[in-house]
Amino acid sequence: MRRLLIVLCALFLAPTLAPAQDSMPPAPYAYRQLDDPAKEAKAQALMETLRCLKCQSQSIADSDAPMAGDMRHQVRTRIAAGEDPEEIRQWLIERYGDYVSYTPQVKPITWPLFAAPLVILALAALLLRGRFRRKADNEGDKP
Template identity: 55%
Template structure:
């Protein structure tokens, strides 16, 4: 009984140990002093996907990796780099998946075409149903 309880206790503590004990990056949760630069950084961070959470932007995520990416974005913008250049660098490093707005290319065109194809198929099926019902 004691072993089972200890095992369950250790297993439930495992997610709490997922983040490291290192302090967060310097600019992960600190805004830039220049309001215009912070606005640029925030706008960019909201368009970048957290690599750990996958469903959140780095602006919304509490993951350590997202904090590191927020700090990187703020550092580069404070250094005078343009948001588009930072986005290009991050896409080159992590792939198109890091962006919530992937470009249209040979790999992503089915994602862009699928909604149109599904709507067309739905209209075709509905047309057939209404045509039968009218007879």
Template identity: 60%
Template sequence: MRALFVLALLIAPPALAQSRVPPPALADTQLADPAQERAAKALMETLRCLVCQGQSIADSDADMAADMRALVRQRIAAGERPVAVRDWLIERYGNYVSYDPPLSGATGPLWLAPIVLLAIGGLLARRSLKGRRR
């Protein structure tokens, strides 16, 4: 009996962690204009969920992602261009919110590292092949 009580205590917190607050109006509701909805959906695919860290806001079930989806749809429905909405979200949440952060001093090494590593790999492969030919 005591083991059941301990098990119930371990299971209860995750079950109670679900928010009972309903999602914002446009979080899971598509826009009436198909072109605006396509633009909103395309933008949502490029924005990272700040809670999940591996999903876009289009794919995430987190409350924060729902709020961000609603913001994107509201702004696009109001006539803002997706680029302006993206820039606003980056200004508000930082470059981390974007899967394609702009080149800057902080992100420069991330952009340059693959090129440098490919060049080093190419040089090593070339030296290895030259050594085998002799």
């Protein structure tokens, strides 16, 4: 009975908690640029290569989603602290997975994705070569 009561409370409270996350104020650097133009340029360049996990079709630089604002804040804070953009990218990939980066990485699990187009092109070249060779042989047999 106690478990049922907990499950029912969770079901009724869950819809009210989700909007609360979106109504929180944005992180300080979500919409404010860094004072140093060189550091802001580094942050902007990095943000354009990171995918918004909520929008999925926009970078965090272009997205207005609260999560993208939090990610922009993290990038700017870490750039201001002197971290290298590639270190920040790796931290975000560790935290959110490979999908967060628009720059794909070759790993043992992903190498077939990079090799497949080359294999398909090689097979197509072999098929076309055989087809053209047969066509040339057939034309040579005609009087």
